[in-house]
Amino acid sequence: MDATKATENCCALCEREVQHTSRHHLIPREEGGRHGPTADLCQPCHSSIHLLLDNKELARQYHTIEALRTAEKLQKYLHWIRRSRVERISNRRGK
Numbered sequence: 001m002d003a004t005k006a007t008e009n010c011c012a013l014c015e016r017e018v019q020h021t022s023r024h025h026l027i028p029r030e031e032g033g034r035h036g037p038t039a040d041l042c043q044p045c046h047s048s049i050h051l052l053l054d055n056k057e058l059a060r061q062y063h064t065i066e067a068l069r070t071a072e073k074l075q076k077y078l079h080w081i082r083r084s085r086v087e088r089i090s091n092r093r094g095k
Helices: 004-006 043-052 056-058 065-070 072-081
Strands: 022-025 040-041
Touching: 022 065, 040 043, 043 072, 065 072
Parallel strands: none
Antiparallel strands: 022 040
């Protein structure tokens, strides 16, 4: 296996090539999505989704990547991150 391929991942939301992704439950576990669909997201996208949208919004309105891409609350963030090389941002949940 090619060593560079092993470290390349694509974020499903911002579509950037990143070193690491994490699994995001498209319907939050707390809202019944424990065994539901997931998406691989870079850490900045995953953290920002949970900062800007609550679990009820995610379950009701934004339970697909396409819907997340249209979320008004994420537009400024997505515009910024797509031009960025940032791999990590501080976990801002609960602040």
